[in-house]
Amino acid sequence: MFSKACEYGIRASTYIALKSLEGTRVSLKEIAEKIDSPVAFTAKVLQQLSKNHIVDSVKGAAGGFQIAKANIDQVKLSQIVYAIDGNKVYEGCGLGLKKCNSNEPCPVHDKFVQIRADLKNMLESTSLYDMTVGLEEGLTALKR
Amino acid sequence: MFSKACEYGIRASTYIALKSLEGTRVSLKEIAEKIDSPVAFTAKVLQQLSKNHIVDSVKGAAGGFQIAKANIDQVKLSQIVYAIDGNKVYEGCGLGLKKCNSNEPCPVHDKFVQIRADLKNMLESTSLYDMTVGLEEGLTALKR
DNA sequence: TTTAAATAGGACAAAATTATCCTATTAATT
DNA sequence: AATTAATAGGATAATTTTGTCCTATTTAAA
Ligand code: FES
Ligand code: FES
DSSP: OOOHHHHHHHHHHHHHHHHHHTTOOBOHHHHHHHHTOOHHHHHHHHHHHHHTTSSEEEOSTTOEEEOOGGGTTTOBHHHHHHHHHTTHHHHOOTTOOSSOOTTSOOTTHHHHHHHHHHHHHHHHHOBHHHHHTTTTTTSSOSOO | OOOHHHHHHHHHHHHHHHHHHTTOOBOHHHHHHHHTOOHHHHHHHHHHHHHTTSSEEEOSTTOEEEOOGGGTTTOBHHHHHHHHHTTHHHHOOTTOOSSOOTTSOOTTHHHHHHHHHHHHHHHHHOBHHHHHTTTTTTSSOSOO
């Protein structure tokens, strides 16, 4: 569904959001531990997210990653997916034709478009705040 | 969503079904042309599908691929996807946790499970016969 | 019986994705 | 000012996926 990079990106952003709500900045090392991802690879993903202004990075000692509290419920999963995987999730054809196109649809087009729309809708309506709900209480998890 | 191999597999099977309905067997070369896929790679995919008894292969001159007419509306897309991509589509976690598990769900679990169920349902309820409807009339296409 | 046309399958190559390592830069603390 | 802890980013490596090539095998037809 999503690339590994994107999966790490969502999990990392969610963890950063969780800690930002508590008012603390987190280091790459801590993030990678808490979401069980390869440190250096996660760094690349976070660079990407930082460039896209989805997370803020602070260099130097006592630096790390954070998200402004006011933004946590504004940032949607769709933005993260788009920043990392691009629009293929939204515009790609389920059978791999050059581009999904209802003028010359593939045989699964009608059904596929619906599922994709549901997915898109889910991503666009889920904020990082939504993602954090339940994490503290252990109702949901970012690694396992 | 699906691997390239799987996309080729679905398109190839659909074309084979179309021709089998007309009572003719088709060669790998023709299939690759009609679905616009790399010949040798498509051969591997068809070997896989043949081993899984999703298509029948006939060796030798005048050989090729076919599907028994009685099976065309029995073979579902879900079988093709499973034969090539395995069960990751059905059992994988949207955020890449080891395994999707409602006992210790990731933050998108509930929403993701629904979408995945819709996809699964679509794949299980779409037969190769369904796929062929509209192809002859040019209402749908396997390449573009 | 030979030839030709087809799939099967092993070996290999290319490309994309995932992952690691090292150095540069930045900034707080000592 | 020096040290230390952090991200940035370039180079490279490993792995997976995708794609190619060649030979073996099979079968119909000449
Ligand atoms: S053309 Fe294939 S999904 Fe739209
Ligand atoms: S645990 Fe992530 S989708 Fe089920």
